[in-house]
Amino acid sequence: MSFVNVKKQYLALGMMIFVLLFLINNNKPAFQCQFNQEEPVYLPTIYGITPTYARLAQKADLTRLSQTLMLVKNFHWIVIEDSETKTKLVENLLKESGLKYTHLNVKTHKSKHSTASGVEQRNLAMDWLRGHLKSVEDKRGVVYFMDDDNTYSLKVFEEMRKINKVGAWPVGIVGGMRIEMPLVTDGKVTGYNAVWKPFRPFPIDMAGFAINSTLFLDKPEAKFSRKVQSGFQESEILKYFTTRDQLEPLADNCTKVYVWHTRTQKPSIIDVKKLKHPVPVFDSIEV
Ligand SMILES: *[C@@H]1O[C@H](CO)[C@@H](O)[C@H](O)[C@H]1NC(C)=O
Ligand SMILES: *[C@@H]1O[C@H](CO)[C@@H](O)[C@H](O)[C@H]1NC(C)=O
Numbered sequence: 001m002s003f004v005n006v007k008k009q010y011l012a013l014g015m016m017i018f019v020l021l022f023l024i025n026n027n028k029p030a031f032q033c034q035f036n037q038e039e040p041v042y043l044p045t046i047y048g049i050t051p052t053y054a055r056l057a058q059k060a061d062l063t064r065l066s067q068t069l070m071l072v073k074n075f076h077w078i079v080i081e082d083s084e085t086k087t088k089l090v091e092n093l094l095k096e097s098g099l100k101y102t103h104l105n106v107k108t109h110k111s112k113h114s115t116a117s118g119v120e121q122r123n124l125a126m127d128w129l130r131g132h133l134k135s136v137e138d139k140r141g142v143v144y145f146m147d148d149d150n151t152y153s154l155k156v157f158e159e160m161r162k163i164n165k166v167g168a169w170p171v172g173i174v175g176g177m178r179i180e181m182p183l184v185t186d187g188k189v190t191g192y193n194a195v196w197k198p199f200r201p202f203p204i205d206m207a208g209f210a211i212n213s214t215l216f217l218d219k220p221e222a223k224f225s226r227k228v229q230s231g232f233q234e235s236e237i238l239k240y241f242t243t244r245d246q247l248e249p250l251a252d253n254c255t256k257v258y259v260w261h262t263r264t265q266k267p268s269i270i271d272v273k274k275l276k277h278p279v280p281v282f283d284s285i286e287v
Pocket of ligand 1: 044140141142160161162163164165212213214
């Protein structure tokens with residue numbers, strides 16, 4: 001064996017070891033990469049149920065809300081118009097938002113006994129949701145009843161993904177108070193601070209709780225009702241799913257406000273057609 005041949009064999013062996021090390025190393029990518037590929041973080045779907053009705057500030061309100069929702073991962077927006085037919089305004093807004101959405105409509109049947117809004121719309125949304133959940137494999141998620149003019153921090157969505165059955169948290173500026181919320185002792189709900197109709201079974205606002213979506217299949221009879229007095233819709237739906245002291249307190253044991261019951265002021269508009277010196281009218285432009 002000549003010296004040159006020995007050198008060549010060592011060289012080949014060295015190269016083989018190099019290639020082997022390269023392959024082994026390639027199988028062990030950076031930690032984060034491996035984490036994303038093999039153990040994706042599970043994010044339950046949030047189903048936001050939003051009744052809406054035609055009014056001058058509707059597009060402004062829906063624009064603001066939809067642009068919050070664009071920042072929420074794994075979100076499905078169920079928007080129900082209080083109307084005989086779906087409007088182009090809402091249809092276009094939903095399409096352009098890029099959100100995952102379901103667009104429904106049903107006209108309200110108000111009577112002199114019940115002026116509650118959103119009853120038929122939320123019930124229709126729950127019917128749709130039950131059908132949808134039956135058709136999908138992963139039924140996990142949470143249902144949140146959202147007004148179209150409230151203000152939502154992104155943090156409220158992070159909180160509700162932790163829900164086991166029904167979670168609750170404080171709501172800002174509602175019921176005549178700075179904060180309306182469950183009172184929490186040792187991590188358990190022990191009471192409520194509401195002063196408006198405190199005798200309600202659940203004296204909390206619609207924006208202050210969310211419900212595990214799988215429970216909607218367990219309780220097919222759960223729905224809102226026109227038969228209850230004003231302010232009792234929250235209690236009406238919650239009674240199917242939980243009890244006063246079983247609510248899961250979120251938002252750091254109900255010490256943080258992540259949602260506000262803001263109301264958009266009704267705009268007062270001048271009828272420019274009736275002015276002595278008329279100004280141009282732009283009726284064809286959507287506002
Ligand atoms: C809801 O309930 C289901 C079934 O018990 C459970 O698997 C899931 O983790 C719960 N929470 C959420 C947010 O889906
Ligand atoms: C809520 O309070 C309980 C009991 O004091 C505590 O164990 C838990 O860590 C608290 N949770 C948060 C998120 O602060």
